[in-house]
Amino acid sequence: MSNGSDIDRRTRGFRASLARLRATFIKEFLQLRRDRLTFATMLFIPLMQLLLFGTAINTNPRHLPTAVLIQDDSSFARSYLAAMRATDYFDISLNATSEADLDHLIRSGQALFGVQIPAHFGRDLIRGDRPEILVIADATDPTATGNAIAALNRITETVFSRELTGPAANLAPKPPPFDLRVHLRYNPGIETRLNIVPGLMGTILTLTMLIFTGLSVTREIERGTMESLLSMPIRPVEIMLGKIAPYLVVGGLQMTLILGAAWLLFGVPIEGSLPLLLALTLLFILANLSVGYTFSTIAKSQLQAMQMSFFYFLPNMLLSGFLFPFKGMPGWAQHVGEFLPLTHYLRIVRGIMLKSATFVDLQFDVLALALFTLAAMALAVARFRQTLD
Amino acid sequence: MTAQASADPVSDIVIDVEGLTKSFGGPPVVKNLTMQVHKGLIYGFLGPNGSGKTTTLRMLCGLLTPDSGHGTCLGYDIRTQTTDIKRHVGYMTQRFSLYADLSIRENLEFVARIYNLDQPRKAAQDAIVRLGLERRADQLAGDLSGGWKQRLALGACILPQPELLLLDEPTAGVDPKARRDFWDEIHRLAHEGLTVLVSTHYMDEAERCHEITYIAYGEILAHGKVAEVVAEAHLSTYIVTGPQLAELAEELEKRDGVDMVAPFGVELHVSGRDGKKLEAATADLRAKGPQVWTRGEPTLEDVFIDLMSRVPDNSV
Structure with a gap:
């Protein structure tokens, strides 16, 4: 009750x-x-x-302004720039006249990347001297440059496949003994x-x-x-x-x-x-x-x-x-x-x-x-x- | 839920508090206050600004907790049963505290719903009719004039049919006609059995209360019916008319035995706590003229100003 x-x-x-x-x-x-x-x-x-x-x-920026200093006249230099363009990350829009000029373009923010291909690059490459290409990246903002640099690393293997044929074929990089499969799930296009x-x-x-x-x-x-x-x-x-x-x-x-x-x-x-x-x-x-x-x-x-x-x-x-x-x-x-x-x-x-x-x-x-x-x-x-x- | 806890049936005391003290960090705003209020009375609460009137009212309705002291309001403990007190007490704040961005109707319906009235819409509509606010019912409360705001606030207070009204300077800044209407309404409510505790600055309003309490610096200085308070002050007063009152007032204020000199229009009220001393102090001036001196009754205001002057202002 x-x-x-x-x-x-x-x-x-x-x-x-x-x-x-x-x-x-x-x-x-x-x-x-x-x-x-x-x-x-x-x-x-x-x-x-x-x-x-x-x-x-956009955390995966493309078409970033890139300055080049080309001191070599070989087809290798042209191929390398073409491959860079093909990644979509680089917009090669500036030509530097000297190393100092290249530094200035990056320091002033006009370019995020500077590419220097030294004289006799093509000749040294064929000789097997392992010449260097210098890529300078403005890494103050890692997000801006990170993916572009990764893309650059990927082209190294394939960039000169057309030039390195016939007698130079032994200079072409060999494929690794295994295949790497990466699945970009949920957002394949990043x-x-x-x-x-x-x-x-x-x-x-x-x-x-x-x-x-x-x-x-x-x-x-x-x-x-x-x-x-x-x-x-x-x-x-x-x-x-x-x-x-x-x-x-x-x-x-x-x-x-x-x-x-x-x-x-x-x-x-x-x-x-x-x-x-x-x-x-x-x-x-x-x-x-x-x-x-x-x-x-x-x-x-x-x-x-x-x-x-x-x-x-x-x-x-x-x-x-x-x-x-x-x-x-x-x-x-x-x-x-x-x-x-x-x-x-x-x-x-x-x-x-x-x-x-x-x-x-x-x-x-x-x-x-x-x-x-x-x-x-x-x-x-x-x-x-x-x-x- | 309401009946069993209600006030002691044999007694008709609505407010019964003892020794209430409250401070906000500094010196106490209310000191050792004891008071009783009987049912159906209009109880006036007078005192200068900062005397502790608002603090007392807030302690009575559960908005403030006293530092010490105890008591009941409508039979409910003012410390522990504040929810019950709130259900049966209508508190009208000094500053307009209804929602300015709601209409009159919406404000009243809100109150009706909070108090869980059976038909909130109808209750609000009835209140609107009673207050004579039909034509303004859908106007925003914030757009009303001072008099109408105060009327609305009172309407909202009495909507849930409280047993006790606490009104904190309800007529401050309101024109005389609206003030008179307001007081007529309060008398009507008291006649219906409601108890009203009202704080005010106005002497004419004090005289419309059944009982008054005068409070200054947190302490009760006088209490009782208006006539009793005036009589107990034992003031002797002369009313002086004639020319050069200002000069006369200046002269009188210097004299021993004259405790208070106050101009009232064309009159000058001259009062003293000791009738004989006052007579002696003013004898020569009364004989000399040219002003006319008559013996008069002190007004409530004379009494209060005198009370004020007796207590040192220790709140500063």
Whole structure:
């Protein structure tokens, strides 16, 4: 009997709690709708960022400006330059007149590569003297030159196959005694956009979601409405969920826009399950909204909340594997990275879109995201100041 | 959920607190405050700026936790049962604190939903009609004038049918007509059984309260019905009319036995705590003229200004 009424009372309490949550949701949604500029910004800025960065960022650049200093008149020199051009990585557009000139072209940034083929190169080669070709690369940015140099190494074997026939055939390199097969899976064309566009989806959602909820509590404090809100019988967890929920809807809209653009404009395939991708993206959105909300319960002003968001955003950009290879970081940095939601989301989104990963493949990352979300929410509820003390 | 924990039925005391003290790092803002408020009364809370009125109201409704002291509000403990207090107390903040970017209707519906009223839309609509806000119902709250904002804030406070209203300087910056309407409404609510604790700066408003408490620098200096407070101050007052009042005031302020000189329009109120000393101190001036001196009753304002001058300002 007492047990029954206890359950009854709890059910009623839960209903009342849901009603308050709904009240906050409606209020936040109305405020959001009224602020048209923000609403429009929320939907179109991410799309523009995607278009801008998606087309602009290229980690495998081709047609790099190359300066040459040719001091040899043999067909070998011409063949070598032709083979370089054929890799597509080199745009031989500058002719240096001297070694000093070559240095100047590279130092001034006009050329990323300098190629010097010394005098009597062809003659020395036929004699078997192993003459040298000098390639100078501006390695200040390793990403820019790395793939080009790799391509250069590949042409060495085949470049003079036409010239080294007949009597010179013994100078031609011999094939190795085994065959190496490399499969470039998931992105055989090494196209940056296939890697960057899904990653951009994660970074754009991180930033926008953080900003939405990062301001939500501090705004009420700065406008003075918090005093009224706190004098009403509403619990911190109800306020939190009521404030987060509308942005889950907005995040869902953003996600749809970005995914649509990735598919239609960038031709990024969705190899895996679309429903799984949508569900896990919503989880990621929730994780970021919780972080933003946590910041807003800690910050004293909207400015502070913004600063916290940016401090949080930077490691997300740099340590998550978005711009730089995650496995290339030292161990400690990878450990830090494991605590960032974006790290896990990148594995999820790249996994599903490119590698048709399934839930089982991704379960560790899903668990990590879920735990992260719960921890952020628990912290936010604990940090929420229920009084004005 | 509400009935079993409610106030002691035999007593009609709504607020009963003892020894409340609160500081925000510095000297206490409220010192050892003890007060009782009876059901159905309009209880005025007076005092200068920074005297601790707002802090006291916030402690009563659970927005601040007292450093020491204890007590109940509507029978609920002000430290531990703040959720219950919030459900039954309407608190109107000094600064307008409804959502400026929501309409009147949306604000009221939000409140109705938070308090889990049966039909929030209908409750909001009824409140709009009662407040006479039909034509403005869909206007943004932020666009309303001061008087209408305050009216809306009161409407939002009484929407969940609280048993106690805490109003923090509700009429600051509101025109006299709106102030009068506001007070008529408060009297109507008190008549219906609501208890009202209202802080104010205005003496005319204090005189419309059933009981008043005067608080300065966190301490209660006087308490009771208006007439009692005036009588207990034991002030003797002369009302002076005539020419050159400013010069006269300057002269009087130097004299021992004259505790307070205050101009009221064409009158000058001259008061002293000791009637005999006041008579002696002013005898020559009264005889000389050309001003006309008459014995008068001190006003509440005279009493308060005098109370203020007796307490050293240790908050600075």
